[in-house]
Amino acid sequence: xxxxxxxxxxxxxxxxxxxxxxLKGAMVDRLFKGKMVSGYHQIEWVPTNISTxxxxxxxxxxxxxxxxxxxxxx
Numbered sequence: 001x002x003x004x005x006x007x008x009x010x011x012x013x014x015x016x017x018x019x020x021x022x023l024k025g026a027m028v029d030r031l032f033k034g035k036m037v038s039g040y041h042q043i044e045w046v047p048t049n050i051s052t053x054x055x056x057x058x059x060x061x062x063x064x065x066x067x068x069x070x071x072x073x074x
Contacts, residue, residue, distance in 0.1 A: 003046045004070060006031070006057060010038045017060040018043060028055065047072055 006018070018031040028050055031043050045057075052074050059066040 002072070002074065003044050004057075004072075006043050006045065007040070008043075008059060009040050010036055010061070013037050014061045017058075019058050019060075020045060020047075021056045021058055022050075023054055023056075031057075 008018075010016070014036060015034065016036050017033045019027050020029040020031065022028050029045065029047070031045055050072065052072055055070050055072055057068045057070055059068075
């Protein structure tokens with residue numbers, strides 16, 4: 001089964017939200033929401049019941065938002 005490993009680094013302990021959105025802006029999956037300690041982290045996304053296509057992984061923390069484009073192929 002295909003999956004995506006997402007690496008990220010936090011400078012400080014933070015409340016974070018990591019979600020996946022389709023091209024229409026609809027959230028298709030929430031990967032994590034909560035408090036995370038500082039340091040390097042990985043989270044794995046195993047897509048279920050979604051179509052092949054382009055998606056955005058959205059990382060939110062303390063007023064900072066980062067979007068990364070990914071392509072999902074079955």
